[in-house]
Amino acid sequence: MGQLYDPASDEAIYQSVRSTLESARAKAAVAVNDAMVSAYWEIGRQITEAQGERAEYGKHLMEYLSERLTKEFGKGFTIRNLQAMRQFFLAFPIVNTLCSQLSWSHYRLLIRIEDRERREFYAHAAVEDHWSVRQLDRQIHSSYYERLLATHEDHREVVRKEIQKVEPVTKADDILKDPYVLDFLDLSGSAFLEADLEQALMDKLQEFLLELGKGFAFVARQYRITTASDSHYYIDLVFYHCILKCYILIDLKTGKLTPQDVGQMDFYVRLFDDQCTQPNDSPTIGIILCADRDETVAHYSALAEDKGIFASRYLTYLPTEEELAQVLETTYTLASGEAE
The missing domain is CATH 3.40.1350.10 (Trna Endonuclease; Chain: A, domain 1)
Structure with missing residues (x-):
């Protein structure tokens, strides 16, 4: 009686199935990240608009939302995280400018940069050069932006070209x-x-x-x-x-x-x-x-x-x-x- 299975065929099928699962996981991860970033931006928008100029109310609102959301949705909604979501909206007020290639961890680093032009430069570079969160953190802390600009007389123009892609390098x-x-x-x-x-x-x-x-x-x-x-x-x-x-x-x-x-x-x-x-x-x-x-x-x-x-x-x-x-x-x- 002949052999009922072919090891080479089994391996080929396994690799094909594995590839399908890996592809599905990658797509799911991208979708989840995009949904999470969008949700955090929206939460930041609602908090910002509800608070307005009322700082004391803002403090109360953060505490109230943190307590209620943590009870219902678990960890991740500390006052500090809610403040980060508000800061996220303030740093990137136009939702269409958000990049699906960047994770919430990327944005947590970017929103700490106060200067808008500097922040836009790092966001653009992180997308263009596929920086991981660790790489983005290292580039920020090593002053990549400042070191690049210091070699140019018209340094602001260089940043404009890099961000807007007006002219190639x-x-x-x-x-x-x-x-x-x-x-x-x-x-x-x-x-x-x-x-x-x-x-x-x-x-x-x-x-x-x-x-x-x-x-x-x-x-x-x-x-x-x-x-x-x-x-x-x-x-x-x-x-x-x-x-x-x-x-x-x-x-x-x-x-x-x-x-x-x-x-x-x-x-x-x-x-x-x-x-x-x-x-x-x-x-x-x-x-x-x-x-x-x-x-x-x-x-x-x-x-x-x-x-x-x-x-x-x-x-x-x-x-x-x-x-x-x-x-x-x-x-x-x-x-x-x-x-x-």
Whole structure:
């Protein structure tokens, strides 16, 4: 008597059924999230309109609703949560602007941002770049918005373009940040080698790509380029930017920026463009990632000549607001062309 079942067929059917269930669960999760976010927005609207300008009544209303709703619907309706729903409505008063891709946990982070433009930037970036709640929290606390804007003279215009998609990203300035915050590397102090920094970035490549921003794709480390006289040179990190359609070379420096660093990167970019790029590629961009930047070198070198070569600092720790403000002041001054 022949075999009554085929293990391969059983496995194929199982995988098909499993795929169906996974798809259904994903759709259900999206639907539940969308319904919950909409419900919390509506609750916030009703509370806000009922309270009006009556602060004392608002306090009473929160306590009353919290007690009644908790008895009937269980946890989740504390006074604090109801206040968050009211704040949610005030931060996003137009229901049609809510994004189904963002969860209530995303919005709980966003409503803490008081500045409307800053809040809209993070909401837009979270959707566009598919940030998890954890990633959004990290970007907010590392001042992603401020670091991006500090590299631009017309920084408000950059945000407008990013949020409204008036114009696409077209130049290197639109993707650069200064400083880059590499707190995820677990490198303490300054007693480490460039090789240690490179290895740490490779070990945390996903986090590094998030820090670099949208459009970066990893190509290689220690990429070898060779001259006509058979001299070999090695570029620390090579990326391709899918939006700008160009290669981006990154040279790691654990010390202060020097004229030799700038000259070396200029050489790398020229040689790479000559040997490695294709006709449809845009000109290669070079970024020197250094522990500190000599502003005189930056002002009197190829960095100031719009040759696609840039220098940005990196921090291996999450700075305080005061520390970051000091660093950003220097960056913004340079971007505005005010440095001596």
